[in-house]
Amino acid sequence: xxxTIALNDFVEVTYTGKLEDGKIFDTxxxxxxxxxxxxxxxQKYGPIKICVGEHQILxxxxxxxxxxxxxxxxxxxxxxxxxFGKRDIKKVQLVPLSTFKEHKVKxxxxxxxxxxxxxxxxxxxxxxxxxxxxxHPLAGKxxxxxxxxxxxxxxxxxxxxxxxxxIMPIKQEHLDINLxxxxxxxxxxxxxxxxxxxxxxxxxxxxxxxxxxxxxxKKEV
Numbered sequence: 316x317x318x319t320i321a322l323n324d325f326v327e328v329t330y331t332g333k334l335e336d337g338k339i340f341d342t343x344x345x346x347x348x349x350x351x352x353x354x355x356x357x358q359k360y361g362p363i364k365i366c367v368g369e370h371q372i373l374x375x376x377x378x379x380x381x382x383x384x385x386x387x388x389x390x391x392x393x394x395x396x397x398x399f400g401k402r403d404i405k406k407v408q409l410v411p412l413s414t415f416k417e418h419k420v421k422x423x424x425x426x427x428x429x430x431x432x433x434x435x436x437x438x439x440x441x442x443x444x445x446x447x448x449x450x451h452p453l454a455g456k457x458x459x460x461x462x463x464x465x466x467x468x469x470x471x472x473x474x475x476x477x478x479x480x481x482i483m484p485i486k487q488e489h490l491d492i493n494l495x496x497x498x499x500x501x502x503x504x505x506x507x508x509x510x511x512x513x514x515x516x517x518x519x520x521x522x523x524x525x526x527x528x529x530x531x532x533k534k535e536v
Contacts, residue, residue: 318384322368323522325468325477326385329362330376333459340453362465364477366522371481373398376460385467393458402455408435409444471525475499478522489536497527502534 320326332341339351345360365371367380375397383389395401410430415422422428422445426437435449468474472492479490479501491502499519501507516529 318386320367320380320383320385320464320467322381324367325364325474326367326380327362327364327465327468328372328380329463329465330372331461332373333461334453335457335459364468364473365481366474366478369478369481369522373460375458376462380462380464383464385464388461388463391460391462393460395453395455395457398456398458399451399453400455402450406435406449407438408447408449410447412440412443412445415445471499471523474523475501475519475526478519489534491534494525497525499523499526499529500532501529502532504534504536506533507531 329344330342331339331344331347333339339347339353342348342351342353343360343363345354348354348358348360363372365377367377370377373393375393376391378397379389379391379393412422420426420428422437422440424437424439428435428437428447430447430449433449435447436452437445438448439446468477471494475492476487476490479485480487485503489504491500493500501515512529512531515531519526519529
């Protein structure tokens with residue numbers, strides 16, 4: 316097996332994101348987060364397992380990993396197009412102050428707000444209107460990521476666990492996966508819709524050569 320990463324390989328990585336001035340804004344290494352005062356008790360730290368090309372990590376990292384070698388560390392320069400996108404002036408909107416009052420919220424500069432799942436930051440309050448920026452805080456910024464590729468994931472059941480972990484919030488102990496005679500048996504703590512079964516069958520038989528058939532069942536927890 317090649318030591319370089321190919322499209323659809325499953326790999327385990329750690330990463331740290333920086334701005335061009337060196338300020339760290341993102342990492343999955345807990346010691347780095349604590350040292351740079353960005354630690355959050357809500358975040359789960361530690362290496363992550365991803366399938367390259369499946370958009371399970373920032374697009375720029377996803378693309379840059381192809382061709383890199385397992386076991387090495389890399390400094391990746393990510394353009395804003397492959398990071399958090401271009402800053403869109405249309406996403407800077409004026410919201411009536413009455414809208415905040417209806418929800419019993421007193422706006423102030425820097426307040427993070429959620430409008431129907433759209434996250435924004437209050438930039439200015441003027442008269443009866445509030446300027447809210449719905450762009451990602453890093454939109455329009457080029458980024459630098461330090462990435463270490465720890466290992467390639469080769470076990471088919473570990474690949475499935477990693478993939479499912481990215482698409483649904485389920486604890487690993489509530490997930491049973493077995494592979495027997497190229498039949499993948501997946502037990503989840505809920506009934507699986509037929510459309511989901513079809514989508515996962517198509518996905519896993521494409522990504523994992525050891526899988527030809529999938530059987531879903533409900534697991535009691």
